[in-house]
Structure formats: C-alpha cells, structure tokens
Amino acid sequence: MRSQSSSIALRVLEELIKIDTRNPPGRTSEAVDFLENVFSSYETRVYEAEEGKENLVVEISKGKKTLMFNSHLDTVPAKGILLNPVFVDGKVYGRGSCDAKGCVAAIVEAFLNFEPEVGVKLSFTADEEVGGKLGLDYVLEKERADYVIVSEPFGSDSIGVAQAKVYSVDVIVKGSSGHTASADVKRGAIYKASKLIVSAVDFFSSIDRRDLESLQKLLEVPVEIRGRGVAAFNPAIIEGGVKRNVVAEKCVIKADVRMMPWISEEEIFSKLIDKDVELIVQGVLKPYGISFDGVDLNEDLKFFEIIKSSIASFGLKPKATVSLGVGDIRHARKRGIPAFYLGPKGENLHADDEFVYIDEIFRVAKIYRKIAEKLAEIT
Structure with missing residues (x-):
C-alpha cells in the first residue's frame, strides 16, 4: 500500500x-x-x-x-x-x-x-x-x-x-377494490401490478441483440454492450393502496425505461398495456x-x-x-x-x-x- x-x-x-x-x-x-x-x-x-x-x-x-x-x-x-x-x-x-x-x-x-x-x-x-x-x-x-x-x-x-433513449414512465394499473376478508386479492391493482412487473422485467431482459450487426458493419470493429442488455425496465417507485384491510383499486409504477437507439419504443410499450393498464410518459431523453x-x-x-x-x-x-x-x-x-x-x-x-x-x-x-x-x- x-x-x-x-x-x-x-x-x-x-x-x-x-x-x-x-x-x-x-x-x-x-x-x-x-x-x-x-x-x-x-x-x-x-x-x-x-x-x-x-x-x-x-x-x-x-x-x-x-x-x-x-x-x-x-x-x-x-x-x-x-x-x-x-x-x-x-x-x-x-x-x-x-x-x-x-x-x-x-x-x-x-x-x-x-x-x-x-x-x-x-x-x-x-x-x-x-x-x-x-x-x-x-x-x-x-x-x-x-x-x-x-x-x-x-x-x-x-x-x-x-x-440509450430513456423514458420516465408512469404505469397505472387498475383493479377491483374490497375488504381483505371478502374480496379477491388477485383482482386488486397491487397483485396485478406485481405480475406486470415480473413480466416486464423478464421481457425487457430477453430482447434480442442481433441489431448490433448493422453497427458492426458500419464501424468495422466488434460492438459490445456495456451493461446488462439492450433494454431495461426498472420499477423504481410503487404507490398504491389506502388502508391495510382494503384491496387497492389503483397502483402506480414509476419506472425508468431504457432501450438502445434502434429499438422501437412503440413495440415495447405495447407489451405493457392491456385493458387495466394505462401508460403515461412523463419525460424522454433522446438517444x-x-x-x-x-x-x-x-x-x-x-x-x-x-x-x-x-x-x-x-x-x-x-x-x-x-x-x-x-x-x-x-x-x-x-x-x-x-x-x-x-x-x-x-x-x-x-x-x-x-x-x-x-x-x-x-x-x-x-x-x-x-x-x-x-x-x-x-x-
């Protein structure tokens, strides 16, 4: 030393x-x-x-x-x-x-x-x-x-x-409310949000890297990824619920979403949305x-x-x-x-x-x- x-x-x-x-x-x-x-x-x-x-x-x-x-x-x-x-x-x-x-x-x-x-x-x-x-x-x-x-x-x-291009996104998940003793928790917003988070993280981490080939051809050198992939979904802040014994009817996931410049955000975001999910983009950093x-x-x-x-x-x-x-x-x-x-x-x-x-x-x-x-x- x-x-x-x-x-x-x-x-x-x-x-x-x-x-x-x-x-x-x-x-x-x-x-x-x-x-x-x-x-x-x-x-x-x-x-x-x-x-x-x-x-x-x-x-x-x-x-x-x-x-x-x-x-x-x-x-x-x-x-x-x-x-x-x-x-x-x-x-x-x-x-x-x-x-x-x-x-x-x-x-x-x-x-x-x-x-x-x-x-x-x-x-x-x-x-x-x-x-x-x-x-x-x-x-x-x-x-x-x-x-x-x-x-x-x-x-x-x-x-x-x-x-990367970076998106600040609010993912709003809606569910059915009710008392813990009688309501179906799986129909609540927080349970649905938890399933969406697991699905989104897995999906983003599985996106194919093959589009690197065009960049390699242009630059005539190997091209490598610095980090854990070509896209990422980070559910950084989760908000939902009003009381311990009430099944939440709304859950908001404040997410940091990143993807390489060649990836289509429309295609990716479409994987997050269904009839009970709304996506609001709060901010964008261009690639x-x-x-x-x-x-x-x-x-x-x-x-x-x-x-x-x-x-x-x-x-x-x-x-x-x-x-x-x-x-x-x-x-x-x-x-x-x-x-x-x-x-x-x-x-x-x-x-x-x-x-x-x-x-x-x-x-x-x-x-x-x-x-x-x-x-x-x-x-």
Missing part, C-alpha cells in the same frame, strides 16, 4: 479523491483551484453557472481544428472514509477513482507539457452525475470545439459510440450516438477512424461499445459535434469499492496524445 507517487497523474488523482465533490451538493471550486494550479503555465478559463459549480477550461494549443478532452469532477455520494485514496496491487481505490477522477488524471498525464500541432482544449466540469446542464453543456455554450472526447471508464480499447442523431456521419466516421487507429497503434484491438447509461456526449452531439467516450478502465463505479487500474491511466494518456497527433496530420 502507498499514499504517494512520483507520477504527476497519480499525484493529481490522489489529491482529487481527497477533495470532496460528492453530488449533492457537487461543489467543484476546490478541485478547479487545484487543477488551475497544475496548469498554471497555461491559459485557463473558469465558467460558473451556479455558485460553487465551477468548470475549468485549459487552452493547451491552438489550430484550425479544436479537439476537446473532457471529464467531470463531481462524484456520487459516499461515506467520508472513501475520500481517503488507497493504492494497492496496481489499482487506486476511493470515491471517484473510477468515475471519473482517474479519467481526469489521464487527461493531465497526456497534455501537461505536451502541445500538439492542433487545437486542444481540456475541460473539467461539474454536475455530470445529475445531468451536466451546469457542466459540459454550459461550457459548450462558451467554448468552441470541433471534436470531443469524453473520458469515462470504458477501457483503453473501447470507444463508447452510442447511448445519442453515431448514426442515431443529427451529427454528420462522414465527420463522425472520420473521427472514429482516428480514435480506432490510435488505439490500434499500441497493439490493442479496438472495439465499439453501446450503453444503457447516459452521459455527457449528448451535450456535444446535440450541437452537431462528433463526440465519443474513451477513458481508463475501472471497476465497481458508484460502489464503495470502486477503483481504477493504474496502467490504464498511462495507456489512455498515450492514446489521447496519439489522437491529437493524428488529427493534426489531416487538418
């Missing part, structure tokens, strides 16, 4: 884990001050959409095209003890080590004292864990970028190319990713090829990844900017034992440099 390292990347990671950026409240000012000091010889700009939620942009080099490397400073909640970083067996443990302060460390390792012949900006942002509106979304209102890499812990050989949004496909493929060949130059076999999770690439892609995920692999993100692999930090840093060099060659 060790607490210090001679490497700038690991010193940065160690100090960032110690800085409390748990969200809520997600205050990033101290982390931004620390990184400003690390990049004290560079031009820096701070953007603050809300007090305490600071975002830092570092201007590394200027050129005809600008490549932005981004990662976020806020983390999910945690016990205070997890703000004490632990180095052991080639891993760094602690809140944010994996998601995403190890990613910040990789960006620092790549570009501190390295200025490629292309425009490069680094952005370290707030509020990704709660949507990124005050983070990268706000920064991109102020800063120009032609291409964006969002550093998330996908792994050095894995390019995150697409993310984002290569060939699934308004970003120019030729520009997307050009940037993807640069990333793919940069990974391959280090003897790795690049692959593309699609995920039911959502993150900050959408803030770039909704502006028409090609954007993908690429960052050092870790495990157990959001768990008490999350960690990042140390060798991944340095491997990804080299890939970042190579991407910038290759972009400089064609611009």
Whole structure:
C-alpha cells in the first residue's frame, strides 16, 4: 500500500479523491483551484453557472481544428472514509477513482507539457452525475470545439459510440377494490401490478441483440454492450393502496425505461398495456450516438477512424461499445459535434469499492496524445 507517487497523474488523482465533490451538493471550486494550479503555465478559463459549480477550461494549443478532452469532477455520494485514496496491487481505490477522477488524471498525464500541432482544449466540469446542464453543456455554450472526447471508464480499447433513449414512465394499473376478508386479492391493482412487473422485467431482459450487426458493419470493429442488455425496465417507485384491510383499486409504477437507439419504443410499450393498464410518459431523453442523431456521419466516421487507429497503434484491438447509461456526449452531439467516450478502465463505479487500474491511466494518456497527433496530420 502507498499514499504517494512520483507520477504527476497519480499525484493529481490522489489529491482529487481527497477533495470532496460528492453530488449533492457537487461543489467543484476546490478541485478547479487545484487543477488551475497544475496548469498554471497555461491559459485557463473558469465558467460558473451556479455558485460553487465551477468548470475549468485549459487552452493547451491552438489550430484550425479544436479537439476537446473532457471529464467531470463531481462524484456520487459516499461515506467520508472513501475520500481517503488507497493504492494497492496496481489499482487506486476511493470515491471517484473510477468515475471519473482517474479519467481526469489521464487527461493531465497526456497534455501537461505536451502541445500538439492542433487545437486542444481540456475541460473539467461539474454536475455530470445529475445531468451536466451546469457542466459540459454550459461550457459548450462558451467554448468552441470541433471534436470531443469524453473520458469515462470504458477501457483503453473501447470507444463508447452510442447511448440509450430513456423514458420516465408512469404505469397505472387498475383493479377491483374490497375488504381483505371478502374480496379477491388477485383482482386488486397491487397483485396485478406485481405480475406486470415480473413480466416486464423478464421481457425487457430477453430482447434480442442481433441489431448490433448493422453497427458492426458500419464501424468495422466488434460492438459490445456495456451493461446488462439492450433494454431495461426498472420499477423504481410503487404507490398504491389506502388502508391495510382494503384491496387497492389503483397502483402506480414509476419506472425508468431504457432501450438502445434502434429499438422501437412503440413495440415495447405495447407489451405493457392491456385493458387495466394505462401508460403515461412523463419525460424522454433522446438517444445519442453515431448514426442515431443529427451529427454528420462522414465527420463522425472520420473521427472514429482516428480514435480506432490510435488505439490500434499500441497493439490493442479496438472495439465499439453501446450503453444503457447516459452521459455527457449528448451535450456535444446535440450541437452537431462528433463526440465519443474513451477513458481508463475501472471497476465497481458508484460502489464503495470502486477503483481504477493504474496502467490504464498511462495507456489512455498515450492514446489521447496519439489522437491529437493524428488529427493534426489531416487538418
């Protein structure tokens, strides 16, 4: 075990884990001050959409095209003890080590004292864990970028190319009311809702993955699923009933529903509805990713090829990844900017034992440099 390292990347990671950026409240000012000091010889700009939620942009080099490397400073909640970083067996443990302060460390390792012949900006942002509106979304209102890499812990050989569409759904189940002593509980709304939940979870988890083949053909690399499938139904909140001895006539399932961009929501939602079930969509997050949004496909493929060949130059076999999770690439892609995920692999993100692999930090840093060099060659 060790607490210090001679490497700038690991010193940065160690100090960032110690800085409390748990969200809520997600205050990033101290982390931004620390990184400003690390990049004290560079031009820096701070953007603050809300007090305490600071975002830092570092201007590394200027050129005809600008490549932005981004990662976020806020983390999910945690016990205070997890703000004490632990180095052991080639891993760094602690809140944010994996998601995403190890990613910040990789960006620092790549570009501190390295200025490629292309425009490069680094952005370290707030509020990704709660949507990124005050983070990268706000920064991109102020800063120009032609291409964006969002550093998330996908792994050095894995390019995150697409993310799910997400629905906030109320599933309203109706049943027959009555007294426990005389009514048929199986005709009540809660019993019916329980059966619907089991059926929906099983159905969503069984949806076929074969549509990955068209994406593999387009990208000419293997495509993998990050997570537990291509669709998910999470009955997150269940409300129903008025009294212990009364069979409920109504039950509301507040569900988080996710599916890959190519899946038809009409077809899936039709499986949830019958004569006693009403479905109300409360909110929608559109899908984002290569060939699934308004970003120019030729520009997307050009940037993807640069990333793919940069990974391959280090003897790795690049692959593309699609995920039911959502993150900050959408803030770039909704502006028409090609954007993908690429960052050092870790495990157990959001768990008490999350960690990042140390060798991944340095491997990804080299890939970042190579991407910038290759972009400089064609611009």
